[in-house]
Amino acid sequence: MFYKEERLALFIDGANLYAAARSLGFDIDYKRLRDGFAVEGRLMRAFYYTALVEDQEYSPIRPLVDWLDYNGYTMVTKPTKEFTDASGRRKIKGNMDIELAIDVMEMAEHVDHILLFSGDGDFRRLVEAVQRRGVRVSVVSTVKSQPPMVADELRRQADNFIELQDLAPFIARIHHHRDPVGGPSEPHQGNPNDPFEL
Numbered sequence: 001m002f003y004k005e006e007r008l009a010l011f012i013d014g015a016n017l018y019a020a021a022r023s024l025g026f027d028i029d030y031k032r033l034r035d036g037f038a039v040e041g042r043l044m045r046a047f048y049y050t051a052l053v054e055d056q057e058y059s060p061i062r063p064l065v066d067w068l069d070y071n072g073y074t075m076v077t078k079p080t081k082e083f084t085d086a087s088g089r090r091k092i093k094g095n096m097d098i099e100l101a102i103d104v105m106e107m108a109e110h111v112d113h114i115l116l117f118s119g120d121g122d123f124r125r126l127v128e129a130v131q132r133r134g135v136r137v138s139v140v141s142t143v144k145s146q147p148p149m150v151a152d153e154l155r156r157q158a159d160n161f162i163e164l165q166d167l168a169p170f171i172a173r174i175h176h177h178r179d180p181v182g183g184p185s186e187p188h189q190g191n192p193n194d195p196f197e198l
Contacts, residue, residue, distance in 0.1 A: 001138065001160050002040040006112035010037060011100055013118035014050035014061075016141075016149070017164075020119065023145035024165050029173040030064075034072055036170050037115065044111055047074045047103055051094020054079040076103065101126045108133045115140055116158075121151025128157055138162055 002008075010033075021028050034046050048068050053059055069075045080094035097120065104114060108130045116123060119141030127137045139158040141150035144165045155161045 001162075002113070004041060006041040006136075007044050007110065008037060008041040008113050008115065009044050009107050009111045010034070010046040010115045011104055011117065012046070012048045013096065013100060013116075013120065014048055015094075015096075016118040016120055020142050020145065020149040020164050023149060024142055024168065026168050027173040027175075028171055030068055030073070031071060032173075033171040036167075041113065045074055045107065046072060047076055047100070049076045049096035049100050051080045051096060052077050053092065053094075076100070097122055104130060108135050111135060113138065115162075117141070119148075119150030119154060121154050124151070124153045124157045127154065131157075131159070136160075140164055140167070 017028065030048075034043070037043055037046075048065075050061060050065065052061065052065070065075060065077065076096065076099050078094070078096065078099065080092045082090065082092050085091050100118075101123070104116075104126055107114070113136045114130060115138045116127065117140045119139070127139070131137060136159045137157075138160040139150065139154055140162045141155075142148065142164040143150055143155075144163065149164075150161070
């Protein structure tokens with residue numbers, strides 16, 4: 001699935017990956033995730049996309065965003081939009097699809113293999129577009145949740161589909177009482193040469 005000299009880039013749809021991992025019953029250790037893929041090729045960039053609620057006294061995602069920012073991830077954030085729907089309910093919207101798509105298109109000429117951490121079917125045309133430029137695309141999501149978190153059309157379009165549950169032994173966060181919030185818990189203990197041998 002990977003070639004040693006290929007240039008890799010990770011594009012992580014934060015909300016989508018969080019929901020997929022939660023549905024499988026684990027939290028992600030982002031240090032293990034980045035380090036694991038870094039041994040599979042030449043990791044050029046690891047992007048993480050999330051919307052942030054502004055004017056909130058405490059945001060539960062802020063410690064994670066700060067940790068990722070200081071630990072090798074390129075953070076792409078934007079404020080959420082608040083609106084009231086037709087039935088008068090307050091809703092919060094924070095879609096990052098456009099930002100992710102633009103970055104994938106801009107990076108396509110600099111990489112050989114893109115790993116898209118999302119199951120969103122809206123990305124099918126994006127995957128097709130970068131494939132036409134000669135870039136391989138692997139989609140990381142899950143079909144093992146109920147319901148499956150990856151759209152069938154996205155899975156079919158990808159060059160490879162990586163089941164998130166199969167990665168869990170290599171990227172799951174190992175909880176200890178004194179873990180820093182949002183940060184990793186301990187370094188990867190498996191075979192450092194091939195933690196993603198599937």
